[in-house]
Amino acid sequence: MTKIKGALALIESLRCEGVKHVFGYPGGAVLDIFDMLYDAKDIEFILVRHEQGAVHAADGYARASGNVGVCVVTSGPGATNTVTGLATAYMDSIPVVVFSGQVSTHLIGNDAFQEADIVGITRSCTKHNFLVKDVNHLPRIIKEAFYIARTGRPGPVLIDLPKDVMNAQVLFKYPEEVHLRGYSPTYKGHPGQIKRIVDTILRSKRPVIYAGGGIILSNAADELREFARTTRIPVALTLMGLGAYPAGERGFLGMLGMHGTYYANMAVHESDCLISIGARFDDRVTGKIDEFSPKAKVIHIDIDPTSISKNVKVDLPVVGDCRNVLTDMLALLENRSKDVDELRREIEPWNKEIDYWKEHMPLKYDSSDQLIKPQYVIETIDRLSPEDAIITTEVGQNQMWTAQFYKFNKPRLFLSSGGLGTMGYGFPAAIGAQIAFPERTVIDIAGDGSIQMNIQELATAVQYSLNVKVMILNNCNLGMVRQWQCLFYRKRYSHTAMNFSPDFVKLAEAYGANGFLVDKPSDVESAIKEAFKIKGPVFVDFRVDPDEHVYPMVPSGAPIKNMLLV
Amino acid sequence: MKHVISVLVDNEAGVLTRVSGLFSGRGFNIESLSVAPTLDPKISIMVITTSGNEQVLEQIKKQLNKLINVIKVVDYVGKDCVQREMVLIKIQARDENRAEVLRIAEIFRAKVVDICPKSYTLELTGDKNKLGGFIEMLKPIGIIDFIRTGTVVMEREMQGGGVEL
Ligand SMILES: Cc1ncc(C[n+]2csc(CCOP(=O)(O)OP(=O)(O)O)c2C)c(N)n1
Numbered sequence: 001m002t003k004i005k006g007a008l009a010l011i012e013s014l015r016c017e018g019v020k021h022v023f024g025y026p027g028g029a030v031l032d033i034f035d036m037l038y039d040a041k042d043i044e045f046i047l048v049r050h051e052q053g054a055v056h057a058a059d060g061y062a063r064a065s066g067n068v069g070v071c072v073v074t075s076g077p078g079a080t081n082t083v084t085g086l087a088t089a090y091m092d093s094i095p096v097v098v099f100s101g102q103v104s105t106h107l108i109g110n111d112a113f114q115e116a117d118i119v120g121i122t123r124s125c126t127k128h129n130f131l132v133k134d135v136n137h138l139p140r141i142i143k144e145a146f147y148i149a150r151t152g153r154p155g156p157v158l159i160d161l162p163k164d165v166m167n168a169q170v171l172f173k174y175p176e177e178v179h180l181r182g183y184s185p186t187y188k189g190h191p192g193q194i195k196r197i198v199d200t201i202l203r204s205k206r207p208v209i210y211a212g213g214g215i216i217l218s219n220a221a222d223e224l225r226e227f228a229r230t231t232r233i234p235v236a237l238t239l240m241g242l243g244a245y246p247a248g249e250r251g252f253l254g255m256l257g258m259h260g261t262y263y264a265n266m267a268v269h270e271s272d273c274l275i276s277i278g279a280r281f282d283d284r285v286t287g288k289i290d291e292f293s294p295k296a297k298v299i300h301i302d303i304d305p306t307s308i309s310k311n312v313k314v315d316l317p318v319v320g321d322c323r324n325v326l327t328d329m330l331a332l333l334e335n336r337s338k339d340v341d342e343l344r345r346e347i348e349p350w351n352k353e354i355d356y357w358k359e360h361m362p363l364k365y366d367s368s369d370q371l372i373k374p375q376y377v378i379e380t381i382d383r384l385s386p387e388d389a390i391i392t393t394e395v396g397q398n399q400m401w402t403a404q405f406y407k408f409n410k411p412r413l414f415l416s417s418g419g420l421g422t423m424g425y426g427f428p429a430a431i432g433a434q435i436a437f438p439e440r441t442v443i444d445i446a447g448d449g450s451i452q453m454n455i456q457e458l459a460t461a462v463q464y465s466l467n468v469k470v471m472i473l474n475n476c477n478l479g480m481v482r483q484w485q486c487l488f489y490r491k492r493y494s495h496t497a498m499n500f501s502p503d504f505v506k507l508a509e510a511y512g513a514n515g516f517l518v519d520k521p522s523d524v525e526s527a528i529k530e531a532f533k534i535k536g537p538v539f540v541d542f543r544v545d546p547d548e549h550v551y552p553m554v555p556s557g558a559p560i561k562n563m564l565l566v
Numbered sequence: 567m568k569h570v571i572s573v574l575v576d577n578e579a580g581v582l583t584r585v586s587g588l589f590s591g592r593g594f595n596i597e598s599l600s601v602a603p604t605l606d607p608k609i610s611i612m613v614i615t616t617s618g619n620e621q622v623l624e625q626i627k628k629q630l631n632k633l634i635n636v637i638k639v640v641d642y643v644g645k646d647c648v649q650r651e652m653v654l655i656k657i658q659a660r661d662e663n664r665a666e667v668l669r670i671a672e673i674f675r676a677k678v679v680d681i682c683p684k685s686y687t688l689e690l691t692g693d694k695n696k697l698g699g700f701i702e703m704l705k706p707i708g709i710i711d712f713i714r715t716g717t718v719v720m721e722r723e724m725q726g727g728g729v730e731l
Binding site: 306 | 575576579580583584587591621624625628629631632633634635636637638
């Protein structure tokens with residue numbers, strides 16, 4: 001076996017991991033890697049315009065495809081630009097591996113040109129990170145990084161690569177197995193505990209399922225649907241869980257929490273048995289903790305033991321992979337068909353009560369033929385988009401309205417920054433999703449504020465002819481912040497008016513893309529159709545009603561049954 | 567409530583910051599910390615004393631376990647164990663109190679590790695209470711310098727307690 005350069009060993013490792021796409025941006029410290037990428041025809045490199053965009057794109061790629069998203073960036077500023085992307089992926093448990101350049105080992109710690117202690121900086125926003133000090137460790141570390149990123153509770157991993165290590169020679173052999181003494185995720189749930197859970201569920205009268213992103217991460221949507229269909233227990237989803245259960249199903253309650261539906265929040269509040277699966281009791285979901293689901297026995301199924309009883313005291317925990325645990329629960333239920341029939345009968349009044357809420361307190365907004373209502377735009381996108389279209393969002397009202405009014409029927413079609421709430425996420429994430437699925441339509445539903453946070457990626461979308469449609473709900477304001485100012489700060493609109501924005505149509509054209517402006521409700525439908533018809537990136541600037549609020553809304557810190565309604 | 571926790575970790579650069587960063591990042595307090603390699607040079611042991619209610623401690627332990635470099639976490643609360651820390655005290659030695667210093671040292675079974683014309687340096691190991699008592703006795707005499715290690719801990723072999731010597 002002959003020795004090869006560290007940079008080539010990196011490329012070979014990526015091949016061993018089956019990596020087909022890499023997002024990134026070059027620089028001095030990673031020149032050796034880029035030199036090797038030049039010849040790697042089997043790995044498509046996507047040159048973004050900002051490293052934050054690279055990580056969000058890799059993250060969108062990972063969320064849409066289920067594979068690990070990969071980035072290469074340079075040292076110093078390249079590396080620090082990844083922090084927001086890493087934190088975003090970390091909060092939502094998304095498998096991403098970032099390779100950052102680093103100054104040569106003998107310069108580390110000397111404030112060398114373009115040096116940053118990126119391992120130190122990203123310690124708290126990665127699942128794990130590595131500094132490779134010896135080229136002989138490189139293959140093992142890459143193997144471990146991918147393994148850590150995609151197993152257990154997934155998450156981002158960063159590998160810092162000093163320039164001299166990339167230049168050094170190594171006998172390349174990619175390890176077949178990983179040995180991490182301190183890391184062994186629990187996949188199988190405890191059988192005794194699962195049995196207790198099933199018993200508790202079968203004895204309940206008002207059960208509710210509260211499912212989150214864990215269902216999507218563990219590919220458990222089919223098992224969840226089977227479980228809900230078998231038992232007829234209604235299902236509420238978190239923002240991260242949208243798509244984990246078909247929006248068209250009878251027992252579907254929509255999203256719960258701060259901007260959850262009336263019926264989801266009421267059902268959770270009145271429940272006597274809350275079955276949480278792959279969700280983490282985020283404060284945006286629970287509202288006031290002491291009054292969250294006060295009558296319920298709380299069941300919590302999660303792969304991450306730290307999630308259990310972190311915020312809400314759990315009565316029956318199970319640590320394990322959602323899919324495995326649901327499969328085990330279904331097997332137990334199969335043997336107890338009489339009890340299941342009994343449960344269905346017992347909870348029928350509960351389901352009727354929920355149906356009543358759904359009928360009398362639906363999501364709604366006042367339509368208008370003068371002003372474009374943002375909710376109407378989203379409903380129209382939903383109606384006109386292909387069934388397998390991928391929707392990304394930015395953060396703010398645009399995100400919440402999408403969560404409320406777009407009907408997701410399958411997992412991995414809704415990509416949004418939940419935990420960190422990162423404005424500027426949606427557009428690069430849409431680019432990543434489009435790279436994963438070139439045949440599909442990808443739509444970023446944006447606010448006029450958010451889109452300007454990573455608008456430079458339009459160049460990337462044009463360069464690679466990506467079919468990304470950006471639907472800007474342009475309310476000339478930082479809408480969600482303005483909504484809070486309106487409701488809780490006596491309409492003192494401190495610095496939330498976006499008095500100046502570029503002409504998005506001209507801007508799209510300047511980048512070589514298409515753009516159009518829509519300011520009448522009657523033009524919304526044709527504009528969306530047109531956007532879908534055109535190949536390549538399109539910006540549609542919808543001038544929407546700036547005074548529209550997202551309702552229902554639970555004021556922060558209030559119990560979730562205390563909703564402000566329209 | 568006070569807890570003594572031992573954490574077996576990979577003996578690698580940066581692991582200490584990972585652990586201490588976890589405490590600071592999540593608002594947990596470290597009261598004392600001692601770190602050293604174990605018999606296996608690839609593994610180090612950290613002994614951390616911290617405090618908090620049951621829920622906080624549960625989170626601390628789970629979060630520690632979640633770190634990739636953490637191999638094992640043991641909480642010694644309720645366990646029969648030997649706990650020790652060490653103190654070095656430099657104390658003023660004037661003619662009128664030399665004998666007094668040596669007497670206190672003897673009572674506590676402290677060692678004199680250095681003598682200078684104007685000072686004694688004493689070394690004492692023991693549990694928190696013993697060290698506390700020792701320091702209190704020496705304070706009125708005039709402590710010049712003072713340093714104390716974190717706790718180290720080991721579970722007793724016999725269930726139901728052995729004899730502490
Ligand atoms: C990077 C970042 N900065 C600030 C915020 C705080 N923030 C949350 S929503 C919002 C307003 C978003 O405005 P816009 O993108 O126009 O969307 P809208 O709410 O109007 O739909 C802001 C500033 C954030 N979430 N992310």
